[in-house]
Amino acid sequence: MILTFNLAVLLAVIIYFRIRRRVQARSRSDQWMTVAIVMVFGLLIAPTDFGQGVLDVVGQLAQGVSQADGP
Structure with missing residues (x-):
């Protein structure tokens, strides 16, 4: 049996x-460790x-907020 994850x-x-x-x-070191783990996680799921x-959804939300804030 081969276990993969x-x-x-x-x-x-x-x-x-x-x-x-x-x-x-x-x-403080514990907080920095959490930040480092989250950064690595982001790099792993980005491609x-x-x-x-997620990138598309966040981009659309940012665009909607910036348009709602305008004149």
């Missing part, structure tokens, strides 16, 4: 459990279809 899914689970923790209990879909 997706690194992006593993990082998503790690991020979920790290963000669930109480904010008061975090040290995927899901990452491109």
Whole structure:
């Protein structure tokens, strides 16, 4: 039996459990570790279809906000 897993899914689970923790209990190094993990996660999902879909949705939201703010 061969067990395979997706690194992006593993990082998503790690991020979920790290963000669930109480904010008061975090040290500065712990916060930086969370930021680094989230950055790596973003780099892993960016070239995927899901990452491109998220990019399109966020782009449309930003465009809608910028047009709503205008004259």
